[in-house]
Amino acid sequence: MAIADMLFPDNVKAPLEKTDKNDIILELLALLYDSGRISDLDKAFEAVRKREDQGSTGLGEGIAVPHAKTDLVASLTLALGVAPQGVDFDSLDGKPTRVFFLLLAPPDQSGPHVEALSEVAKISRSASFMRLLCSARSPEEVLDLFVD
Amino acid sequence: MSDVISRILVYIDGTEESVTAAEYAVCLAKSCNAALYALYVVNTRALQELLRARIFIESEEQEYARDLEADAERYLNHATELASARDVPLIKRKVEGSVLTEIKKAVRELEIDTLVIGALSRVQSRRDELYNEVERAVRSVDCTVIIAKDEERIWSLYEDL
Numbered sequence: 001m002a003i004a005d006m007l008f009p010d011n012v013k014a015p016l017e018k019t020d021k022n023d024i025i026l027e028l029l030a031l032l033y034d035s036g037r038i039s040d041l042d043k044a045f046e047a048v049r050k051r052e053d054q055g056s057t058g059l060g061e062g063i064a065v066p067h068a069k070t071d072l073v074a075s076l077t078l079a080l081g082v083a084p085q086g087v088d089f090d091s092l093d094g095k096p097t098r099v100f101f102l103l104l105a106p107p108d109q110s111g112p113h114v115e116a117l118s119e120v121a122k123i124s125r126s127a128s129f130m131r132l133l134c135s136a137r138s139p140e141e142v143l144d145l146f147v148d
Numbered sequence: 149m150s151d152v153i154s155r156i157l158v159y160i161d162g163t164e165e166s167v168t169a170a171e172y173a174v175c176l177a178k179s180c181n182a183a184l185y186a187l188y189v190v191n192t193r194a195l196q197e198l199l200r201a202r203i204f205i206e207s208e209e210q211e212y213a214r215d216l217e218a219d220a221e222r223y224l225n226h227a228t229e230l231a232s233a234r235d236v237p238l239i240k241r242k243v244e245g246s247v248l249t250e251i252k253k254a255v256r257e258l259e260i261d262t263l264v265i266g267a268l269s270r271v272q273s274r275r276d277e278l279y280n281e282v283e284r285a286v287r288s289v290d291c292t293v294i295i296a297k298d299e300e301r302i303w304s305l306y307e308d309l
Contacts, residue, residue, distance in 0.1 A: 060202075108219065115161075
């Protein structure tokens with residue numbers, strides 16, 4: 001499933017409000033909780049944090065891809081956020097992170113999970129697309145970038 | 149009709165759309181008396197890319213590789229069961245590598261005349277054309293391609309077989 005297929009006005013937030021790594025993760029998970037995509041915010045946070053504790057998903061170049069396998073979701077679930085001010089996400093290059101793709105996947109759908117993460121990896125290699133994403137100031141602007 | 153469609157390959161990737169494609173492929177194989185193959189590609193290329201991009205750590209890459217192998221078994225077995233329930237022989241094929249390369253290779257090696265895949269993403273962007281390997285396979289593979297759509301109708305066709 002393409003990233004664009006998973007993006008809706010209620011799972012995209014721009015601009016994000018929080019400035020701390022854990023708070024950003026919670027802010028993204030709150031999108032999924034408020035939209036009924038997950039039923040347990042704490043359990044989701046625990047799953048994502050467990051992965052972060054193994055190594056930051058802040059890739060550098062302003063992008064982070066927090067992700068986890070969890071039985072809280074029946075299908076691949078995405079929250080996308082843009083923090084124009086930049087957030088310290090322990091990224092590999094030490095620079096602030098501005099774009100966050102948070103992905104949750106059920107344990108038995110590794111194929112689609114890998115495909116979605118691969119697409120994010122390819123997106124992150126496009127400096128021009130990343131610049132456009134970082135400058136998005138509303139969910140609508142973000143969504144427009146994925147449909148052309 | 150048996151000359152028009154005689155060797156079918158259905159691509160399975162663990163999505164619901166590919167399960168629908170398998171159902172349709174069984175219907176097609178039965179009605180055309182065609183040979184039916186099912187292909188699952190363990191996308192090791194994507195795993196390597198994710199490791200290079202540092203989205204995956206090494207232990208994660210190994211864990212997902214095992215998961216993909218398990219998914220391959222599960223979904224290919226499911227396709228086999230779907231076919232068997234309608235007395236259609238199905239030959240499973242599990243390979244590792246890049247999705248695009250392995251689909252094209254399977255079509256060539258198995259002399260496939262019809263590739264069946266699941267519905268593609270509804271939202272189209274230039275990015276999909278460049279990045280989605282299944283869509284690239286649709287454009288580049290050397291055989292007819294059927295994109296199985298309308299899950300309800302296909303299930304109904306399958307049930308009525």
